[in-house]
Structures are given as structure tokens and as C-alpha cells.
Amino acid sequence: MRGLADKGGIFINKKELEKWKEKLKTKNLPAHVAIIMDGNGRWAKKRGLPREEGHRKGVETLKKITQACGELGVKNLTVYAFSTENWNRPRREVNFLMDLFQRTFEREAEELVKNNVRVLFLGNRTEMAPSLQKIMRKVEKNTAKCNGVNLNIALNYGSRREIFEAAVNLCQRGEGDFSEKGLENYFYNPDLPDVDLLIRPGGEKRLSNFLLWQMAYAELYFTEVFWPDFTEKDLYQAVEDFQNRQRRFGKVGGE
Ligand code: FPP
Numbered sequence: 001m002r003g004l005a006d007k008g009g010i011f012i013n014k015k016e017l018e019k020w021k022e023k024l025k026t027k028n029l030p031a032h033v034a035i036i037m038d039g040n041g042r043w044a045k046k047r048g049l050p051r052e053e054g055h056r057k058g059v060e061t062l063k064k065i066t067q068a069c070g071e072l073g074v075k076n077l078t079v080y081a082f083s084t085e086n087w088n089r090p091r092r093e094v095n096f097l098m099d100l101f102q103r104t105f106e107r108e109a110e111e112l113v114k115n116n117v118r119v120l121f122l123g124n125r126t127e128m129a130p131s132l133q134k135i136m137r138k139v140e141k142n143t144a145k146c147n148g149v150n151l152n153i154a155l156n157y158g159s160r161r162e163i164f165e166a167a168v169n170l171c172q173r174g175e176g177d178f179s180e181k182g183l184e185n186y187f188y189n190p191d192l193p194d195v196d197l198l199i200r201p202g203g204e205k206r207l208s209n210f211l212l213w214q215m216a217y218a219e220l221y222f223t224e225v226f227w228p229d230f231t232e233k234d235l236y237q238a239v240e241d242f243q244n245r246q247r248r249f250g251k252v253g254g255e
Contacts, residue, residue, distance in 0.1 A: 012233060020236050025073055027243045030196035032076040033069060034211055034218070037062065039202030039226030046226075052096045057228035059104050066117060068232040070149040072239065076193060077151050078122070080210050084158030098132060101155065105135045109142055116148030122188040123157035152192060159212040162187055187213075194218070197242045201227045201234070219245050 012020075040054030047053075062079060069077045082097060089097075112119055119139050128136075136155075166186035170178065177185070184190050195211055195218040203224045207215065221238045223230075246253055 017232060017236075020240075021072060021232075024236060024239050024243070029073050030219075030239065030242055031074070032078065032193045032195050032197075032214075033074050033239075034078040034080075034195045034198045034215065035065070036080045036198070036200040036202075036208060036210055037227040038200060038204060040228055042202070043226035043228040051093060052100075054226075054228055055097060055100055059100065061228055061230050063108075064232070065230065065235055066149055066151050067115065068235050070115070070117070072235070074239075075150060077149055078154060078192070078195070078211065079152070080154045080157065080208070082123075082155045082157070083209060084124070084156060084161055085209065087156075098129060102129075102132050102135060105132075105139050109135070109139050112139065112143050112151075113146060116146045117143060118146040118148070118150045119143045120150065120152050120189055122152055122154045122162075122192070124161070125156070127156055152189065154210065157188070157210070159209045163213055184213075197221060197238065199223070199235075199238045201225050201230050217247070217249055219247065 037058055040058045041051040042054070043057065044051050044054035066077060081101070086097070087094060121136050121140065125133050125136065163183075166183050169186040170183050192214060195215045198207075198211075198215055198218045199221045200206075201223050203222070205222050211218075219242050221241055223234060223238070225234055
């Protein structure tokens with residue numbers, strides 16, 4: 001039988017996958033999905049490959065899942081590509097990742113426009129190489145008018161730093177608007193909506209300094225699947241799980 005296997009060995013073919021997608025579309029979809037793309041290194045290790053191969057495969061997964069979000073009708077997708085803490089990894093891996101970002105954005109710049117994907121970056125850019133900053137600006141500019149999925153890529157991102165620096169800016173330049181909205185105005189992307197669903201593949205159950213403010217009421221979904229193995233089916237599973245939750249936002253159920 002031709003099909004896609006999941007971790008538990010259940011097979012699902014293309015037609016069933018399509019039906020599943022159409023069913024999900026009829027219910028409340030998360031407007032903003034955030035993903036911590038974890039497990040690249042372990043995926044590679046399991047296969048006797050260098051960790052870098054996991055990151056390379058992780059890019060393919062990101063392309064596939066961005067497209068799947070578009071087809072499903074998820075408007076905003078935010079992914080954690082490099083944290084402020086990731087600079088502490090071995091130099092070789094950091095260099096590889098920076099090079100991978102550079103080459104991927106150069107290669108995909110036109111394809112993103114063709115696929116109507118709008119890209120925005122979150123994080124501190126000034127610490128990145130000038131050539132990387134340049135291609136990031138170009139991708140943002142080229143895709144500025146795209147109105148399909150908004151793909152937000154967190155690069156050199158740390159949530160505490162985002163909140164702390166916003167607070168400093170608000171105090172120094174904020175013209176007295178000491179409100180939550182006033183603070184958000186100094187975030188990397190002030191228009192980023194709150195996260196509805198956080199997905200973390202790779203088996204760890206933590207937030208790792210990712211979008212802490214924006215995830216105040218997010219539903220959290222953890223799966224053992226490593227990011228390079230993550231498929232549309234895993235996305236659908238997470239969205240289905242989300243649709244079966246009761247979100248109360250601090251109120252009593254049924255209000
Ligand atoms: C975490 O897995 C993953 C990263 C720190 C890098 C994520 C980057 C990508 C998937 C590439 C994205 C590319 C673009 C162009 C945005 P890990 O290395 O911590 O895995 P481990 O926990 O198994 O060691």
C-alpha cells in the first residue's frame with residue numbers, strides 16, 4: 001500500500017490526507033501557529049550523520065510545512081530558527097547555520113514570492129553578518145506585498161530580550177503610553193498576533209525563551225517526532241488536537 005506512515009505505524013494515503021485537511025478547514029483554525037523546530041541533531045545522530053544534515057533536512061521540512069499551512073488556511077506561522085542562546089553552540093555548527101540561512105534565503109527569494117509567502121524576521125539583526133542582513137532585507141522587501149501565509153522567522157531571537165528592550169525603549173521614547181499595547185509597539189513585529197497554537201517536535205516540553213509574551217494564552221502541543229521527520233500529517237494532528245480544546249482565556253467554560 002502506498003501511503004505515509006506515522007510514528008505509530010498507522011498508514012494514511014494522499015486521498016485520506018486531503019479529506020482530513022478539508023474536515024479541519026470546516027472548524028476553528030488557529031490563526032497563528034508557532035513552531036520550535038527541535039530534534040535536528042538527534043535525527044542526524046540516529047542515522048550516523050553529522051548534526052548539520054539534520055538542519056539541512058529541517059529546511060525542507062520548513063518549506064513543506066509553510067505550504068501546508070497555506071493550503072490549510074493558517075494565516076501566520078512563526079518558527080524558531082536561531083535563538084540568542086544558540087551562539088553558544090560549537091563554532092562549526094553556528095557557522096554552518098549562518099551559511100545555511102544565507103544560502104536558503106538566496107535560493108528561495110523568488111520561490112517565496114511565487115508561493116505568495118510574506119516573510120518577516122524577528123530578532124536582533126545587528127549581530128548578524130552584513131551579507132545575511134542584506135538578504136534578509138531583500139526577502140522582506142520582495143515579499144512585502146504577498147498576502148498568503150505570513151512566515152515569521154525568529155533569528156537571533158530571545159523573548160526576554162525582546163520584552164526587556166521594549167521596556168527600555170518605552171521608558172526612553174514612549175511618550176507616556178505605559179500600556180500593554182504601548183510596550184508591544186517596541187517589539188520586533190508589533191503587528192504579530194498572539195499565538196494560538198505552539199507546536200514543539202523533538203520530545204522536549206519547554207518554551208525555550210520563545211514568544212513568551214505572545215504565548216500568554218497559547219495552546220501547547222508537544223510531539224516526539226523530530227523536526228526533519230515532521231509532516232503535514234503531524235501538523236493536522238496538532239491542529240485537530242487544538243480544535244478539541246476548550247479555550248477559556250481565564251473565564252469560566254461556556255461563558
Ligand atoms: C534545533 O534542533 C534546531 C535549530 C537550532 C536550528 C533550526 C534551523 C532550521 C530547521 C533551519 C531553518 C532554516 C531556515 C532557512 C529558517 P537541535 O539542533 O537543537 O536538535 P537536537 O535537540 O536534536 O540537538
